[in-house]
Amino acid sequence: MIEWNGNKLAEEISNHISDSVVSSDDHSVYISKEKIYEVLKFLKETSGFSFDLLSSITAVDYIDHFEVVYHLKSLITLSKATIKVKLGFGREDQPEIDSSYNLWKGADFQEREVFDLMGIHFVNHPNLKRILLWDGFPGHPLRKDFVTNSQSVVDDGEDK
Amino acid sequence: MFEFIYNILDAIIDIFIKDMRYESYIITAVTGLIIAFAVINGVLGGVLVLIWGERRLLGRFQQRTGPNRWGPQGLLTSVADAVKVMFKEDIVPEEADHYIFNLAPLLLVIPVFIIFSVIPFGISLYAVDINVSVLFILAITSISGLSIICAAWASANRIAIFSALRSVAMLISYEIPVGLSLVGILLITESMSVMDIVIYQSIPFILIQPVAAIVFFLGSLAEINRTPFDLTEAESELAAGYQNDYSGMKWGLFYLGEFAAAIAAATVFSTLFLGGPNGPILPGLFWLTIKVIAVLFFIIWIRASWPRFRIDQVLNLAWKGLFELTLVNIVVTSIAVIIWTDLDSNRLLYIGLVNWIFAFPFVLLIFKLLKTKKYQSDINSSSYYPVGSDSPKFKKEIK
Amino acid sequence: MSIKSEPITINLGPQHPSTHGVFRMRVTFDGETIIDVEPIFGYLHRGTEKLAEERTYTQVVTLTDRMDYVSSMLNNQGYILALEKLSNITPEPRGVWLRMIASELQRIASHLVAVGFLIQDLGAWGTPLTYAMREREKILQMFEMLCGARITNSYLRPGGVFMDAPEQFWVALKDFVYDFPSKVDELEKLLTSNEIIFSRTKDIAVLTPEQAINASITGPILRSTGVSWDLRKDDTYDFYDQVKFDIPTHSAGDNYSRYLLRVQEMRESLKIVKQCVENIEPGPVRPHHDEVPFLVRPPKGDCYVAIEGSKGELGFYLVSDGSISPYRWHVRSSSLINLTLLRDMLIGTLFGDLFVTFGGIDINMGEVDR
Numbered sequence: 001m002i003e004w005n006g007n008k009l010a011e012e013i014s015n016h017i018s019d020s021v022v023s024s025d026d027h028s029v030y031i032s033k034e035k036i037y038e039v040l041k042f043l044k045e046t047s048g049f050s051f052d053l054l055s056s057i058t059a060v061d062y063i064d065h066f067e068v069v070y071h072l073k074s075l076i077t078l079s080k081a082t083i084k085v086k087l088g089f090g091r092e093d094q095p096e097i098d099s100s101y102n103l104w105k106g107a108d109f110q111e112r113e114v115f116d117l118m119g120i121h122f123v124n125h126p127n128l129k130r131i132l133l134w135d136g137f138p139g140h141p142l143r144k145d146f147v148t149n150s151q152s153v154v155d156d157g158e159d160k
Numbered sequence: 161m162f163e164f165i166y167n168i169l170d171a172i173i174d175i176f177i178k179d180m181r182y183e184s185y186i187i188t189a190v191t192g193l194i195i196a197f198a199v200i201n202g203v204l205g206g207v208l209v210l211i212w213g214e215r216r217l218l219g220r221f222q223q224r225t226g227p228n229r230w231g232p233q234g235l236l237t238s239v240a241d242a243v244k245v246m247f248k249e250d251i252v253p254e255e256a257d258h259y260i261f262n263l264a265p266l267l268l269v270i271p272v273f274i275i276f277s278v279i280p281f282g283i284s285l286y287a288v289d290i291n292v293s294v295l296f297i298l299a300i301t302s303i304s305g306l307s308i309i310c311a312a313w314a315s316a317n318r319i320a321i322f323s324a325l326r327s328v329a330m331l332i333s334y335e336i337p338v339g340l341s342l343v344g345i346l347l348i349t350e351s352m353s354v355m356d357i358v359i360y361q362s363i364p365f366i367l368i369q370p371v372a373a374i375v376f377f378l379g380s381l382a383e384i385n386r387t388p389f390d391l392t393e394a395e396s397e398l399a400a401g402y403q404n405d406y407s408g409m410k411w412g413l414f415y416l417g418e419f420a421a422a423i424a425a426a427t428v429f430s431t432l433f434l435g436g437p438n439g440p441i442l443p444g445l446f447w448l449t450i451k452v453i454a455v456l457f458f459i460i461w462i463r464a465s466w467p468r469f470r471i472d473q474v475l476n477l478a479w480k481g482l483f484e485l486t487l488v489n490i491v492v493t494s495i496a497v498i499i500w501t502d503l504d505s506n507r508l509l510y511i512g513l514v515n516w517i518f519a520f521p522f523v524l525l526i527f528k529l530l531k532t533k534k535y536q537s538d539i540n541s542s543s544y545y546p547v548g549s550d551s552p553k554f555k556k557e558i559k
Numbered sequence: 560m561s562i563k564s565e566p567i568t569i570n571l572g573p574q575h576p577s578t579h580g581v582f583r584m585r586v587t588f589d590g591e592t593i594i595d596v597e598p599i600f601g602y603l604h605r606g607t608e609k610l611a612e613e614r615t616y617t618q619v620v621t622l623t624d625r626m627d628y629v630s631s632m633l634n635n636q637g638y639i640l641a642l643e644k645l646s647n648i649t650p651e652p653r654g655v656w657l658r659m660i661a662s663e664l665q666r667i668a669s670h671l672v673a674v675g676f677l678i679q680d681l682g683a684w685g686t687p688l689t690y691a692m693r694e695r696e697k698i699l700q701m702f703e704m705l706c707g708a709r710i711t712n713s714y715l716r717p718g719g720v721f722m723d724a725p726e727q728f729w730v731a732l733k734d735f736v737y738d739f740p741s742k743v744d745e746l747e748k749l750l751t752s753n754e755i756i757f758s759r760t761k762d763i764a765v766l767t768p769e770q771a772i773n774a775s776i777t778g779p780i781l782r783s784t785g786v787s788w789d790l791r792k793d794d795t796y797d798f799y800d801q802v803k804f805d806i807p808t809h810s811a812g813d814n815y816s817r818y819l820l821r822v823q824e825m826r827e828s829l830k831i832v833k834q835c836v837e838n839i840e841p842g843p844v845r846p847h848h849d850e851v852p853f854l855v856r857p858p859k860g861d862c863y864v865a866i867e868g869s870k871g872e873l874g875f876y877l878v879s880d881g882s883i884s885p886y887r888w889h890v891r892s893s894s895l896i897n898l899t900l901l902r903d904m905l906i907g908t909l910f911g912d913l914f915v916t917f918g919g920i921d922i923n924m925g926e927v928d929r
Contacts, residue, residue, distance in 0.1 A: 048552060048553040052772050052773070054775050055863075055872065056891035058889040058891075060878055061887070071863050076550045078548045105774040106774045109898065130601075132928060222689040223690070318567060322569065322588075390682070465683065466755060467678065467683040467756060469759075470912070471909075472591070472909065473758060544808065544810060545768040545788075547786060547787055547793075548793075
């Protein structure tokens with residue numbers, strides 16, 4: 001299976017949809033938050049890309065911003081690609097992004113999990129409720145400022 | 161047997177007390193109690209042995225030993241189970257209807273014991289001889305269907321009511337084939353009494369009325385809620401269904417009632433179709449026991465091997481399969497009975513031959529009709545998704 | 560005359576004999592027909608992804624065991640492949656062959672559990688289940704010889720495996736390979752010749768390939784709808800390109816084909832095990848700790864690696880910031896995503912089909928909830 005080079009993919013996308021690519025490196029393309037739905041629709045439906053299998057949606061908490069990561073696979077062209085979106089600068093409480101439920105139904109449970117554990121709100125999702133934790137749970141556990149009670153077992157000393 | 165015990169008691173009483181008032185009434189009552197005591201204890205002992213036997217036999221089918229700890233070869237396991245169940249706490253749900261809640265296990269257990277009062281255990285070993293005992297047996301077994309709906313309704317539990325409604329639909333549908341399959345035997349023997357049927361069977365009726373035997377066996381399996389028809393207590397779906405809220409000895413009565421019903425079904429089948437206590441040299445009780453054990457082995461073997469049906473398949477089988485087989489059986493048997501009347505010596509043989517030739521092929525026909533269904537989706541058709549049919553842009557420049 | 564009837568909602572609660580773990584469903588019935596299903600899970604959520612941020616990379620291997628506890632070796636393999644790609648470690652060949660043997664044996668064990676519990680749920684009071692468990696017992700005893708544990712193994716390490724296989728393992732493996740094909744034939748005959756199983760599983764809960772791909776469903780469910788997609792061939796890893804095996808594919812998409820497919824996949828896994836045993840050569844099973852230290856420090860960056868787990872595509876996304884514990888670790892669990900179409904598959908079927916369909920999806924709650 002071929003993995004798309006991020007720079008080449010960024011070139012292709014910016015040829016078709018203007019103003020969407022923020023930056024790119026060898027592995028992934030960074031897309032702006034407003035154009036993400038259009039870009040994903042373009043990648044799903046154009047032949048030569050036709051990413052029909054959404055492998056995973058996840059989110060990472062870098063302390064000053066969040067990143068939502070999409071991994072896409074194409075069964076027809078046998079290729080895979082990574083798309084990232086940076087959002088939530090300034091630690092707003094619930095950053096918002098467009099949901100891709102209408103493109104891939106497989107985004108259903110994964111976006112609910114990202115909302116549950118990271119607190120990112122997906123607009124236009126039909127049923128955005130907490131999925132793994134109970135409804136009244138305070139906070140979003142996977143954020144870096146959610147501290148648990150356990151002691152850290154990692155001691156960053158020399159190699160043994 | 162009644163007169164035998166009556167005379168013994170009469171003689172004993174006459175030694176001690178001369179001229180007691182209401183003597184005949186008292187001795188009749190005591191005799192009845194002694195006979196009932198013997199029959200019920202015999203059946204209960206049989207239930208305990210059946211529980212052990214079924215678990216042991218299922219274990220052998222599943223390549224493991226069954227219970228073998230308590231007593232020699234594990235024979236006292238059922239006693240240990242009974243003691244455990246007696247000491248458990250008796251919980252009644254808060255919203256339950258107390259009277260019906262307590263009544264439901266009794267409604268299951270009592271009719272089963274009543275059936276054993278008309279079964280002959282030997283040439284003159286029987287409790288009661290009624291001249292409509294076949295009708296009596298059919299009527300009494302339909303009371304136990306009431307206990308399921310009582311138990312579920314009184315528990316005030318949605319899942320229990322769900323399973324009970326399924327079971328009542330099944331029980332009602334299967335009573336008709338069970339009843340009608342006995343009409344063939346009644347036509348041949350011209351009597352509804354079980355004693356007469358047993359005396360008439362010089363050749364066992366299973367060889368003469370094969371269709372009726374098959375239908376009666378399957379119908380009895382459905383009446384006693386056994387695999388493949390055990391969807392009321394389908395443990396993997398409803399987690400014990402209508403028995404959900406019972407604990408302690410009330411649940412013990414349900415458990416006991418199920419196994420007693422299995423023994424009752426096996427006994428009725430062996431009496432009506434296999435000849436009951438008929439047999440050469442050995443006493444009748446021994447032959448009856450052997451036949452009952454053979455039928456029970458067959459029932460347990462089916463339980464170990466087959467999965468269960470869904471409710472709509474069960475009802476289809478009753479109304480579209482077994483009901484028509486009983487009608488065919490009645491038509492063929494009545495024609496045969498008219499042709500060879502009671503004065504022929506080899507009557508049973510001729511009727512048996514007619515049944516095998518004309519009625520048995522319908523069994524095969526019904527099984528074929530109910531079995532072959534055109535399944536729409538085919539495992540290996542030729543339409544597959546076009547994986548890898550296109551190539552990505554810039555294929556050569558990507559590493 | 561019309562009868563007034565109303566739908567009834569039943570809660571098939573977290574404790575239930577057939578839900579393969581703690582899974583709750585709120586089902587609405589109209590008579591016996593299902594008109595709505597709402598799955599509720601999260602009863603086994605242990606916060607695995609947050610726990611990984613406080614452990615070293617090697618300690619995270621023990622966390623991966625406990626996700627899908629029926630197929631631990633496969634979870635280990637996926638995570639170790641992601642770690643090796645991130646830190647550019649080349650694994651030792653003998654270690655790779657050993658972990659391929661372990662993964663394929665684990666796949667056989669997981670499919671035995673799935674098929675055995677199907678027939679148990681259908682009502683055959685445990686007899687075929689004990690046959691399947693008897694075979695799985697032999698596999699678990701082999702795992703005990705390899706690494707000391709039967710179920711939660713933690714056998715793999717970055718660059719290879721933990722320790723070499725003892726002599727009695729090869730003897731036991733040879734016996735197993737010799738007489739397992741007849742047991743697979745027995746199980747297949749049980750499924751293909753029983754009329755009751757046909758009538759209860761054929762033509763029920765049919766999926767089309769476009770529906771399945773859109774819902775990100777992978778694994779045996781996707782292969783039963785007619786898509787010949789297996790990550791061992793299409794996105795190959797380890798030495799799977801050096802062994803020959805087929806991918807069974809059916810195009811019916813119903814319950815029956817999902818179960819029959821799993822039985823046929825067991826045969827293919829056995830073929831792979833045989834070829835691995837022929838190709839393995841002596842050597843070290845993991846790199847020396849001068850090349851790959853026990854406390855691995857990958858360079859900054861992220862990577863996503865997906866392997867073909869026993870239930871579908873099992874993906875691991877690792878983000879590292881140069882220290883000895885991961886910055887972020889995400890598991891793309893196949894069971895959670897395979898549940899997406901549960902509601903659409905069940906609406907319109909009868910109550911008796913509920914647990915049969917649910918078992919056909921073959922989920923494991925440890926992986927759904929993590």
